[in-house]
Amino acid sequence: MAGRPRVALLVTCLADTLFPDVGKASVAVLERLGCEVVFPAAQTCCGQAHINTGYQRDALPLVRGFVETFEGFDAVVAPSGSCVGSVRHQHAIVARRFGDEALAQRAEGLAARTYELSEYLVDVLGVTDVGASYPHTVTYHPTCHSLRMLGVGDKPLALLRAVHGLQLVELPAAEECCGFGGTFAVKNADTSTAMLADKMSAVLTTGAEVCAASDSSCLMHIGGGLSRLKTGVRTVHLAEILASTDDVPAGVA
Amino acid sequence: MSVAPQERGKGAPQERGKRAPQERGKVVPQGRTLLPVVVHAPRGVGHLRGDESFPDAARGALADTQLRRNLGHATATIRDKRAKVVGEVDDWEALRTAGKAIKDHTMARLPELLTQLEANVTAAGGVVHWARDATEANQIVTRLVAETGSREVVKVKSMATQEIALNEALADAGIEAFETDLAELIVQLGDDKPSHILVPAIHKNRAEIRELFARTLPGVDPELTDDPAALAGAARQHLRERFLTAKVGISGANFAVADTGTLSVVESEGNGRMCLTLPETLITVMGIEKLVPTWQDLEVFLQLLPRSSTGERMNPYTSLWTGVHEGDGPQSFHLVLLDNGRTAVLADEAGRETLNCIRCSACLNVCPVYERAGGHAYGSVYPGPIGAILSPQLTGIEDNASLPYASTLCGACYEVCPVKIDIPSILVHLRAEHVEAQRETRRVPTAEAISMAAASWTMADASRWEKAQTASRAGRLLGRRRDKDAGRIRSLPGPLAAWTAARDAPRPPAETFRQWWARDRGADT
Amino acid sequence: MTAAVPGRDIARETVLTRIRDALGPDPVVPEVSRDYVTGSDLEPDAVVERFAERVDDYRATVHRTGHAELPATLAALITASGAGRVGVPVGLDYAWLTELPDDLEVVRDQPTYDTAALDTLELVVTASTVGIAETGTIVLDASPDQGRRALTLVPDHHICIITTDQIVHTVPEALPRLDPTRPLTMISGPSATSDIELDRVEGVHGPRTLHVIIVTD
Numbered sequence: 001m002a003g004r005p006r007v008a009l010l011v012t013c014l015a016d017t018l019f020p021d022v023g024k025a026s027v028a029v030l031e032r033l034g035c036e037v038v039f040p041a042a043q044t045c046c047g048q049a050h051i052n053t054g055y056q057r058d059a060l061p062l063v064r065g066f067v068e069t070f071e072g073f074d075a076v077v078a079p080s081g082s083c084v085g086s087v088r089h090q091h092a093i094v095a096r097r098f099g100d101e102a103l104a105q106r107a108e109g110l111a112a113r114t115y116e117l118s119e120y121l122v123d124v125l126g127v128t129d130v131g132a133s134y135p136h137t138v139t140y141h142p143t144c145h146s147l148r149m150l151g152v153g154d155k156p157l158a159l160l161r162a163v164h165g166l167q168l169v170e171l172p173a174a175e176e177c178c179g180f181g182g183t184f185a186v187k188n189a190d191t192s193t194a195m196l197a198d199k200m201s202a203v204l205t206t207g208a209e210v211c212a213a214s215d216s217s218c219l220m221h222i223g224g225g226l227s228r229l230k231t232g233v234r235t236v237h238l239a240e241i242l243a244s245t246d247d248v249p250a251g252v253a
Numbered sequence: 254m255s256v257a258p259q260e261r262g263k264g265a266p267q268e269r270g271k272r273a274p275q276e277r278g279k280v281v282p283q284g285r286t287l288l289p290v291v292v293h294a295p296r297g298v299g300h301l302r303g304d305e306s307f308p309d310a311a312r313g314a315l316a317d318t319q320l321r322r323n324l325g326h327a328t329a330t331i332r333d334k335r336a337k338v339v340g341e342v343d344d345w346e347a348l349r350t351a352g353k354a355i356k357d358h359t360m361a362r363l364p365e366l367l368t369q370l371e372a373n374v375t376a377a378g379g380v381v382h383w384a385r386d387a388t389e390a391n392q393i394v395t396r397l398v399a400e401t402g403s404r405e406v407v408k409v410k411s412m413a414t415q416e417i418a419l420n421e422a423l424a425d426a427g428i429e430a431f432e433t434d435l436a437e438l439i440v441q442l443g444d445d446k447p448s449h450i451l452v453p454a455i456h457k458n459r460a461e462i463r464e465l466f467a468r469t470l471p472g473v474d475p476e477l478t479d480d481p482a483a484l485a486g487a488a489r490q491h492l493r494e495r496f497l498t499a500k501v502g503i504s505g506a507n508f509a510v511a512d513t514g515t516l517s518v519v520e521s522e523g524n525g526r527m528c529l530t531l532p533e534t535l536i537t538v539m540g541i542e543k544l545v546p547t548w549q550d551l552e553v554f555l556q557l558l559p560r561s562s563t564g565e566r567m568n569p570y571t572s573l574w575t576g577v578h579e580g581d582g583p584q585s586f587h588l589v590l591l592d593n594g595r596t597a598v599l600a601d602e603a604g605r606e607t608l609n610c611i612r613c614s615a616c617l618n619v620c621p622v623y624e625r626a627g628g629h630a631y632g633s634v635y636p637g638p639i640g641a642i643l644s645p646q647l648t649g650i651e652d653n654a655s656l657p658y659a660s661t662l663c664g665a666c667y668e669v670c671p672v673k674i675d676i677p678s679i680l681v682h683l684r685a686e687h688v689e690a691q692r693e694t695r696r697v698p699t700a701e702a703i704s705m706a707a708a709s710w711t712m713a714d715a716s717r718w719e720k721a722q723t724a725s726r727a728g729r730l731l732g733r734r735r736d737k738d739a740g741r742i743r744s745l746p747g748p749l750a751a752w753t754a755a756r757d758a759p760r761p762p763a764e765t766f767r768q769w770w771a772r773d774r775g776a777d778t
Numbered sequence: 779m780t781a782a783v784p785g786r787d788i789a790r791e792t793v794l795t796r797i798r799d800a801l802g803p804d805p806v807v808p809e810v811s812r813d814y815v816t817g818s819d820l821e822p823d824a825v826v827e828r829f830a831e832r833v834d835d836y837r838a839t840v841h842r843t844g845h846a847e848l849p850a851t852l853a854a855l856i857t858a859s860g861a862g863r864v865g866v867p868v869g870l871d872y873a874w875l876t877e878l879p880d881d882l883e884v885v886r887d888q889p890t891y892d893t894a895a896l897d898t899l900e901l902v903v904t905a906s907t908v909g910i911a912e913t914g915t916i917v918l919d920a921s922p923d924q925g926r927r928a929l930t931l932v933p934d935h936h937i938c939i940i941t942t943d944q945i946v947h948t949v950p951e952a953l954p955r956l957d958p959t960r961p962l963t964m965i966s967g968p969s970a971t972s973d974i975e976l977d978r979v980e981g982v983h984g985p986r987t988l989h990v991i992i993v994t995d
């Protein structure tokens with residue numbers, strides 16, 4: 001169909017392996033809104049974890065792989081603020097560090113067409129009501145990279161407010177980091193846990209059934225903490241909520 | 254007396270790093286070396302290095318609930334104040350942009366601007382000294398104080414003099430230094446270490462300070478309460494006589510204006526005015542980066558600094574002086590310009606903007622890691638996000654290797670920084686520098702390096718990646734439910750394995766996304 | 779002293795050489811764009827109003843008076859303070875002091891007064907150079923009607939007189955009015971500290987009481 005937006009999905013290595021439902025939900029939302037979704041199977045990982053741990057040399061092949069895999073598409077969408085943040089702000093730096101100016105320029109060109117899911121829905125498709133239904137009380141954690149690296153602002157909240165049946169409750173100190181930080185959670189586990197504890201108590205004070213966010217990594221971190229405490233509060237990715245409809249509700253397991 | 258040659262050989266710093274030829278021999282004034290000279294702040298002097306790595310040092314602070322409460326309360330208070338006064342400035346972003354540009358501009362013209370400052374200060378009756386490092390700065394200041402015959406000095410809070418451990422150097426020479434800033438006084442009386450740039454005693458609450466004053470201030474009222482006003486009053490009484498009789502004052506500088514030779518100290522309590530005005534001799538120690546080119550540039554920084562720092566529209570007192578003013582204030586003025594690793598920071602283009610810092614401490618107050626781990630965990634006098642980038646650059650990364658990792662890269666610091674220092678990007682850059690340095694110097698790579706390289710190899714190719722995913726799910730099937738490792742995904746490549754091992758990770762699903770796609774949508778794209 | 783000179787030169791040249799090396803042969807010197815506000819969008823009256831508001835905000839006490847009433851206002855303030863010994867700079871306008879009570883000891887500052895002598899003053903009255911409305915700031919430049927810096931520092935109570943034509947709206951308007959060759963002190967409220975739990979407390983080492991008299995005509 002002519003004029004139908006064609007979108008390449010960067011599912012992210014984490015969602016691919018551990019949270020396939022996030023990928024499926026992203027596909028469902030985009031297709032419901034009339035996009036043709038393509039999954040380039042050559043994709044693996046954006047390299048963010050390597051870059052943020054200091055292994056830029058090892059990230060270089062991943063950056064090159066990302067560019068080669070996605071270069072042919074007009075739009076790349078990922079259900080992750082931090083992976084898009086890495087593509088947008090780090091890929092060219094990595095290429096330049098190792099003297100590959102041509103790659104850096106290709107990376108910059110591609111970065112400009114790479115979007116976090118909520119950005120793509122609101123800015124490119126111009127939609128806030130995606131026709132979803134999710135009859136639950138939800139609080140939203142705006143992950144740091146979405147918020148500050150990408151500046152998605154309240155786009156995710158606008159999307160959530162338009163979801164049928166969803167009751168959105170404000171998260172206190174919402175903009176404070178959950179303490180994950182990738183390598184930070186490994187190297188500074190104690191501080192990370194202290195930050196997580198505060199984030200969890202903030203979530204619990206809301207009384208929400210569901211804590212949502214736009215990054216599987218942060219959700220994994222918060223969700224791990226919440227399940228260890230047997231709080232009964234679940235973590236759900238924004239994409240899953242937006243994909244949920246009366247006919248096909250998101251799993252509430 | 255032929256002190257100079259000896260100074261070169263002995264008293265002069267043990268400089269590490271790459272030395273250019275003329276560093277050893279005669280200095281060629283206008284010469285430029287082929288190899289860049291990278292000389293870090295020397296070991297064995299000053300307070301830029303901790304005894305423990307950040308995670309180890311943070312552990313104690315995290316367990317100290319009183320400390321956590323003190324820090325939480327204090328940082329929340331100052332964050333709110335800052336947000337309020339920044340919010341009322343419509344052109345805040347334009348000011349930040351100008352602040353950054355002025356500082357970038359300054360760094361690019363540093364040699365010329367420093368010599369201009371020197372000429373203007375000298376013309377106005379001041380004496381300018383240059384110090385390659387902490388040792389040399391301490392020697393200069395100690396000599397200048399000794400020449401006055403005074404055995405004591407009053408000090409205004411200054412990061413530079415803390416950095417070089419000037420008080421300790423003066424004590425070794427039999428000169429007593431009295432800190433006059435309230436928080437510095439609290440730190441000094443408690444034989445403590447500063448934990449914040451603006452409020453060095455932020456880790457102490459009023460009850461702890463009352464207890465300290467009651468114990469250490471001579472002649473203090475035994476009825477002293479923990480009301481902050483009463484505590485401030487006790488400090489006033491304690492220091493008053495000292496101010497009125499002091500012969501030598503020592504300060505840092507917030508700004509130096511190259512085109513006028515003006516120095517500036519921005520403060521609140523009036524202790525700065527006391528130290529800058531009443532003594533006969535004033536010695537100011539200033540990092541070579543604290544410069545602005547023109548008088549007009551102050552209009553930007555006098556707006557950015559107070560609002561970012563104390564959360565006020567303007568701090569109570571800002572003093573500006575130019576050399577010696579006849580009949581007013583110290584009649585002898587010395588300015589010590591300090592390198593101590595700053596040129597090494599300048600040499601790294603990707604980290605250079607760290608020198609733009611105006612030490613407002615806004616980044617500390619918004620940092621979730623600082624708020625929980627406290628300032629002492631950073632080891633150096635520069636804590637928080639700025640410390641995590643500045644200290645390793647001043648000392649060389651190997652001496653502060655854990656600091657660039659002491660951040661989640663959440664970006665809150667960058668958002669508030671009045672001179673827009675992209676701290677997260679510099680942290681990432683320094684991590685890379687650290688890893689590269691290890692790659693060069695270690696005969697055997699670290700376990701992390703091996704796993705990262707392996708992950709890179711696996712992930713560089715989708716079919717290898719898919720095999721690794723399959724192997725990880727085999728682990729899921731084999732793992733016994735009760736086994737706490739059952740859900741862990743040990744066979745996942747490097748970072749993913751580490752991430753999931755740190756948390757209660759979910760068990761791998763029955764099918765990866767790409768398997769579902771292939772099954773549901775047919776052929777691969 | 780002579781021995782220090784070669785050491786100084788070596789250190790100087792070494793630091794400058796290190797900087798030049800660090801910057802490389804052609805460092806890019808970025809232009810500084812000044813897109814921030816440099817003027818004022820307020821009417822003169824509103825500027826004075828804002829000044830009074832902001833000075834008051836930092837717990838300095840603001841008074842407004844006409845030229846004719848200034849001596850009486852000043853006398854009333856000083857009497858109310860209970861001060862018996864008042865310092866003034868040599869160049870302060872005598873006319874302002876005509877209504878002071880007879881038993882008040884008024885001391886004109888002299889260069890020979892040492893710090894201990896200044897410490898006997900309970901109050902000091904000065905003029906000022908510039909007022910900045912946006913930040914509630916007064917700037918002193920040690921002119922004859924403001925005195926040397928120690929005079930407004932050691933006494934515990936400062937009464938500062940400013941005329942409306944000296945008040946500007948913004949910081950960028952203030953700086954061109956100041957002479958960098960003079961010793962300058964910018965004062966925004968009385969001495970204060972936030973060093974204990976970041977709670978602001980007025981009154982540490984500088985004057986604990988600050989009164990600002992705006993002369994409105």
Ligand code: SF4
Nearest residue numbers: 610611613614616670
């Ligand atoms: S880095 Fe920025 S925010 Fe932090 S102290 Fe320096 S100027 Fe302030």
